[in-house]
Amino acid sequence: MLRVVKPKTKQARRVLEKRAPKIKENVKKALLLHGTSTSAVVKGVLSDLHHIKKDGGNAVHWTRKNENIRPFEPAGAAPLEFFSKKTDCSLVVFGSHSKKRPNNIVFGRFYDNHVYDFMELGVERYKSVKDHGGARKFSPQVGSKPCFAFIGEAFESDEKCRQFKEMMLDFFRGEEVDRINLAGLDRVFVCVATATKQVLFRHCAIRLMKSGTKVPQIVLVDVGPSLDMVFRRNQTPGEELRKEAMRTVSKAPQKKIKNVSSDMMDGKVGRIYMPKQEVRCRASLCHGRETRLFTGWRDRAEENEGLKKRASRSGCSSSRRGKER
Amino acid sequence: MAAEEEGAGMDSLSGLRMDIGNLLVFDATDPGIEEASTSSDDYDEQCLRKGARAIQALAEKLFNMPSEADKYGRLVILPPPTTKLPREKPLPKPRPPTKWEQFAQSKGIKKRKRSKLDFDEDAGEWRRRYGYKRVADERDIPVIEAKSTDEPGEDPFSNMKKEKKARIEKQEKNRLQNLKHTLKVAGKSALPSTVQLSTMALPITGSAQVPKKLTKDELGEIAGHASTATASVGKFDRKLEGEKPAKHAGKHRKFLPVVGSSKEEKQQSDKILDKVLSRHNQEIVDVNKVSDLIFAFRGLANFSHGVLGFCVGC
Incomplete structure (x- = not known):
């Protein structure tokens, strides 16, 4: 009767992976x-x-x-x-x-x-x-x-x-x-x-x-x-x-490159991820800190949402991550 | 080695052989240090001089090779090493296909990528396909509608849990089966590096034999012996739930009924009498045993006579 013996900790697992036979050796x-x-x-x-x-x-x-x-x-x-x-x-x-x-x-x-x-x-x-x-x-x-x-x-x-x-x-x-x-x-x-x-x-x-x-x-x-x-x-x-x-591999397998593909028309095409841009909070996003909204925007925002305070920083930065080509 | 050296670059000017990928220079034209009588300091000096000459030739090559710019300076692009060196571990072997992969290939089933998120209709939001807070998590179902096929007294929630557990166990079994197959077909080196297969019961140190697994019958027999090994022969012991009565209850002798017809008793007596009175009755007697007995009796008689005689004498 056989049973599977696995490493009990992540560290032990990493050690074993490091010691495993590889094509390009340590x-x-x-x-x-x-x-x-x-x-x-x-x-x-x-x-x-x-x-x-x-x-x-x-x-x-x-x-x-x-x-x-x-x-x-x-x-x-x-x-x-x-x-x-x-x-x-x-x-x-x-x-x-x-x-x-x-x-x-x-x-x-x-x-x-x-x-x-x-x-x-x-x-x-x-x-x-x-x-x-x-x-x-x-x-x-x-x-x-x-x-x-x-x-x-x-x-x-x-x-x-x-x-x-x-x-x-x-x-x-x-x-x-x-x-x-x-x-x-x-x-x-x-x-x-x-x-x-x-x-x-x-x-x-x-x-x-x-x-x-x-x-x-x-x-x-x-x-x-x-x-x-x-x-x-x-x-x-x-x-x-x-x-x-002395045995070697004639052709080592190439590592897959993510998010890059080739196109007949465009040639090499890369896919990048961008967070969804919100123009209203752009200033604060750019500087990584809370800034005052422009007066015109602030007035409109308060009107629309009925907010008494300024748009909070968290509200600005928690924009949903969108996938864009 | 000599054959391998041929692959290395040969510098025509200095007659040096080079393996630029390993930054190695080999000067085969130089006879080395010949004078045995030179002092140790002279040795050192000669070594450095010869070494510097060889490295100068290597630098000549290296500094004229194509390079590319980098943050920390120019990087020279090296050719692959030509000196062959042994590996430290065997080449990794590809894993043979699992049973599912074989099946999928025969049916032409292609692997397809599924997004990590899935829309949960009930919750009305995007959730993970697997894992914590996943879509249609069985643990989050508050009410299960009764069906006509439901059996009374069965808890659908615990049933669901049981089924899930059974699915997990089945998958684990399949995995082990695939690993065993890998071991059999491609050997130990094809197993994943983090997985080892080991036997359940290891032999006791020093003995090569693996302890034998008891059969069902043997186990039953042992259990029966154990359950009757009490003062009351197991009569007054509390039985466990689902315990079956011992196979051999301990009744081996049979007694004839005391009352009723004497037919059986007569049959038994006749059987013995037939044996004794039959023509081949000598066959039922062990002659050796009988003769031994007779001699033993005679000896006993002689002994008792002697004793008596002694008594009389005194």
């Missing part, structure tokens, strides 16, 4: 958490990433220990899937620190609350946002749309580097936009591959300097966090899962 949310043993570096990296991503409620940072999370084991990833569902986050950053893998950061993506892929990186050198304190003057606006610069041939040839590139883009790109104000172009993530299988991750502010031409001269200021990382394990999605997750 910005991916990230969950940042760490395991039972961590280091100052790992904690710092997590809080810095949270600082970058938190605008618009797009990051959830958990600062308590989390047991039994081992992303690269099938059973060990189950708690992450559960957390992903609970917090509605499809991106996960899991930090840990052990003798075997010191300062370990695992970036993960989820599709339909199930693991899509994982990428493990070891932090070798880390400079936090705080340590870059001097550059605060130029620090980018919160939640601004970032640019990305990937430098190095490895980002095409090496599998792990390719995954890193896609992962970083997915993490930080924010909302998809079709228009952008170039004055607000103020941050860039620079990722450089090295010959020693390292990847250098820099978060920089963009300064647009005068160059005498239409295009300004770009100056980058490192605002942190700066990370030098090495690749460790990774897990890629199966071909089937990848295909499933």
